Amino acid sequence: MTSHGSTRNSTGTNLDPWYHHYADRAAGLSTSEVRALFAVASRPEVVSLAGGMPFVSALPSELIRSSFDRVMTDSGPQALQYGSGQGTPALREQILEIMALEGIHGSVDDVVVTTGSQQGLDLVTKLFINPGDVVLAEAPSYVGAIGVFRSYQAEISHVALDDSGLVPEALRERIAELNAAGKSIKLLYTIPNFHNPAGVTLSRERRLEILEICRDNGILVLEDNPYGLLYFDGPPPQAMRSVEEDGVVYLGSFSKTLAPGFRIGWVLAPHAIKEKLILANESAILSPSSFSQFVVSEYLRTADWKAQIETFRGVYRERRDAMLTALGEHLPELSWTNPNGGFYVWVTLPEELDSKAMLPRAVKELVAYTPGTAFFADGSGQRFIRLSFCYPTSDTIRLGIRRLATVINGELELVNAFSPSGQIATVRQNQNFSAPPPNMS
């Protein structure tokens, strides 16, 4: 072997000797714009309205400490050991209680605990998607879901959304088009409550209509509901899973109602599917973390977790209010969604602006957001930005929106100043502006 020489410390080359070795699906793995932003947003002087980190400091750490202490006293060896691939029975029972708050009744047998609900997304996609199969998703949709669907070579087809959520008529039309094209539509992925990134909530009437459309067309609904209990002005309509059992795979999570650091989410699956889901979970990770599950379970058993969720609601409600007020004050010419829960406001820019091209300028002004392009599989969405009010304080949010207004107004002045000379088009081209040129009249 030594005659071949060691390749140790051979840094400095970007050549990948395994370049031709990757699976076809590896081409779907690319750096998300949100990910790149995490690095930017971590600089302390930047006001980040970009990330989706919950404000875990609103959770008294004493609640976690005392849960942990009891776990180690009562069940240390079990908490440190491998567990079942489905998750602990105690935690699955508690998850049923939580889902009952949104009208869901299911069996403890059909709950599968996962490494965050992201892993639930991954497993369901792995189970159902052949290369080229279609996943329907709202326009816009959760960036992390788009990434998972891509990684299994799904074709992602966006369906229009408005202030009442996914538009049933648009869904019908899209399904008809795809059927006419001979496509295999496997899943409708939807976030009915306090949508990420759009902030809107699907109305009850539409939930029923969409379930019917999907049933009629043999499409499995993947209902992703991490924010449902974090409402501000009143609860959202009951979950789609509450009225349809066999046609809905439901994804839940403790990341927003407790803390993401545990990486504990779950899938409530149609009974026929759950066995395959457990096998897929075991194949991927053997079993979810016993350590995390025991601590979360003990917390749910002994802490007033409903009061804690009420605390989170209060924190996020105040921040949502701060953001909407600041937007009205500093950017009255723009339009935005009015979320009744969750983490996000979706802002529509004047059509002359490009949110992706504007981002470096915003970061220079010490404010970060997520450009709308992150939430469309086809790279559109330049006119939108996602603002998150979950992590920064209300004062910081106000500062961030003021800075954002400076950036946007500066860009608009630039557009107006250069518009007659036609130079803007050149600038846009240099920035790889991929949408049709804006109306310059």
Add this chain to the structure above:
Amino acid sequence: MTSHGSTRNSTGTNLDPWYHHYADRAAGLSTSEVRALFAVASRPEVVSLAGGMPFVSALPSELIRSSFDRVMTDSGPQALQYGSGQGTPALREQILEIMALEGIHGSVDDVVVTTGSQQGLDLVTKLFINPGDVVLAEAPSYVGAIGVFRSYQAEISHVALDDSGLVPEALRERIAELNAAGKSIKLLYTIPNFHNPAGVTLSRERRLEILEICRDNGILVLEDNPYGLLYFDGPPPQAMRSVEEDGVVYLGSFSKTLAPGFRIGWVLAPHAIKEKLILANESAILSPSSFSQFVVSEYLRTADWKAQIETFRGVYRERRDAMLTALGEHLPELSWTNPNGGFYVWVTLPEELDSKAMLPRAVKELVAYTPGTAFFADGSGQRFIRLSFCYPTSDTIRLGIRRLATVINGELELVNAFSPSGQIATVRQNQNFSAPPPNMS
């Protein structure tokens, strides 16, 4: 919607309305024999020599408690938050120190923390395997790896192993056959140290020879090393990764040297590959558990983790000795491997016996083992059983081997009694005996 009627509580049917909806790869998901055994082995009256659970009670829980307390005091909000998809820098630095004990020198940039090393296996397979691609693996091989490879529709090709591990000449021949058949060989999956299930260790000479064969043939080596530090009579040869950087993906784990309940493992990847691996990790789970990572990291920082590994070595060494002594005493006619570390002894039965068919009888005698068939992708391996000495005490191991001897001797008596009348063949057929009929002469 109500006009369609609710399907709630519609239990009692095994019909799967989504039967035709699954991806092709879902056909690869089937219940492993090991999994079915977990249920059996959990009955307290059964001596289980079947599972692979580490003896976590040998870890003083005070070490975990104090690590957790310091984490919550010093970095509570970070431990409860989302983290980087690659894992925390502090833990990755510590992982480098651990790997250095086996001769591995790498960069903290090339370490990716995963949800147990099982997830590392899953991610690497997802990244490299197209349906029909070949993964070479020892005969026998780790049941959980076979499951992952199947779940991505790999063709698993077993290569002979003997007391010095994988046989290089057999590897050469197999590669030539597969190349001649036009197959695409992507990976060689190997457990060089204290093999699961075979208990053998790959010699240094063979490590170098196998690395050379794989380099010459453009095959990426997937070195799985969960047990390397758990040696009994002296350390194994240095890791394959210690002499070859670009051609080896190395999998490590805290499940055996600390505790599996944290679900913290890692991949040390060739630099060219690691970026894709991080993206695959983010796609699958967003980030590994911060909570687990912080506690493990604090444990490594403050506890005498090398002394703790020495404690584990002592526990497992004593149990290995108990098992080998009991085998020699009660089943002297059998042959078995002599592991210098790890968790497992691999026993060869008399050729008249079928380990899978014998299992129900063993459980009736209150002893469980894993039949060899679990460790071969083609369902062969009936003549072998895997015995694990990791979890039961030495006394329990001795009791289990006595019971196993009763079962085996009873089976042999049965074979001898019925052999002249030819009835054995009938019994075998009824038990779906799938191997060639044993030599009855």
